[in-house]
Amino acid sequence: MPNVPARCPTLLIAAPASGQGKTTVTAALARLLTRRGWRVRVFKCGPDFLDPHWLALASGQPVDNLDLWLNGERDVAARLHAAASENDAILIEGVMGLFDGEPSAADLAMRWRIPVLAVVDASAMVGTVGALAYGLRHYRPRLPWAGVLANRVASDGHAAMVRAAVEAAPDGETAVGWLGALPRQAAFVLPERHLGLTVAAELPDALARLDAVADALAFTPLGLMDEAGWQRWVAEFASEPSANEPTPQFLYGRTVAVARDAAFAFIYPANVQMLRELGAEVVFFSPLADEPLPPCDAVWLPGGYPELHAAALAAATRTRETLAAHVGAGRPVWAECGGMLALCAGITLVDGVRMPLWGLLPGEVSMHSRLGALGPQAWRTPHGELRGHTFHYSTLQTALTAVAHTMPARAHGRTEAVYRHGSIQASYFHAWFASSPRATAALFGAEVGQ
Structure with a gap:
């Protein structure tokens, strides 16, 4: 049976470090697209039990882990191929910072040419957000890129200044890509304890929290993007024939x-x-x-x-x-x-x-x-x-x-x-x-x- 590649719009949501809001943004984006009637499959980079609870709640589908060492490349390829064959979009939440770990989230993005959406906590920065975004974009040559989303901005004015910093890339470059900002609100915070996030099922308002962030995300350039816009982020996944052996x-x-x-x-x-x-x-x-x-x-x-x-x-x-x-x-x-x-x-x-x-x-x-x-x-x-x-x-x-x-x-x-x-x-x-x-x-x- 021929191994036919599967194609699907795919984003890897990453950040400069842990604690920037990757899970919140990934879950909110999955919730927003799912509310539109899209079938969305979400994955989590690296070994993690807690973030997937939130991602599964947002997408309505099980969340598998992807790690080039833990799974092996063949297993990762098979899961991405199956997801691309059955869904309208794939979202992959990164782990730690974009280049942290061996292998890192960036390694996964490079292997399958998956565009990276960088989430940066802008709560205590303005111009430095531009530097971080530019560094993430260019640190590794030929890294597939989607853009940057500023998280936890204090006001519309703060968001405007951060956007100007992101778009003021060196040498007149504008390829870093502004995809919007999310405000800092208590309702957007996913509670934590030792080992990580609180399990979503333990919070009666878990879905309401995700809906609140999804509502805010809906008015960003990322949230306003239609199906045609998402086609710029199509990735192609082939599954090795041996992965289908019983x-x-x-x-x-x-x-x-x-x-x-x-x-x-x-x-x-x-x-x-x-x-x-x-x-x-x-x-x-x-x-x-x-x-x-x-x-x-x-x-x-x-x-x-x-x-x-x-x-x-x-x-x-x-x-x-x-x-x-x-x-x-x-x-x-x-x-x-x-x-x-x-x-x-x-x-x-x-x-x-x-x-x-x-x-x-x-x-x-x-x-x-x-x-x-x-x-x-x-x-x-x-x-x-x-x-x-x-x-x-x-x-x-x-x-x-x-x-x-x-x-x-x-x-x-x-x-x-x-x-x-x-x-x-x-x-x-x-x-x-x-x-x-x-x-x-x-x-x-x-x-x-x-």
């Missing part, structure tokens, strides 16, 4: 139960998709609602915020008892980061208060106000290399001896331990299942061979 059905006939609620919200949609491609039936349950473990062959306890819900988790006796019975029967459990914490004997919060937890994994957890670890990781299992990342504000004290360690992808990174206790395997490591379907299937008890 996934071996290692988990066929098995049921994997996945914890999913406000305490266990760090779930890549692509991971659930991979479990299904492996042949598993995926069912969900809520420990916070004290739901019993559904009939299943294996359990996945993903990351999240058990520290915010420790009292409710400790009181979830039906969940704990059925999970204990599952472990007692020797059925596998994969617990990552927050999922691992929930299995421990207890957790000491930042204020020094200790809360009991499920006590199915020997160990005590301590929460800290400072970041404990962050970065991409690879776990070289006997069945293949699983890639993923680590991001946590806690430490684990346990008498268990690690059965393996992940390897950081960066020279400055630190390893993460992988523990085994009976049928439980646990780590701070968040896995990207598609990086090794065979290793993923083995995590959930499949016989996959070497």
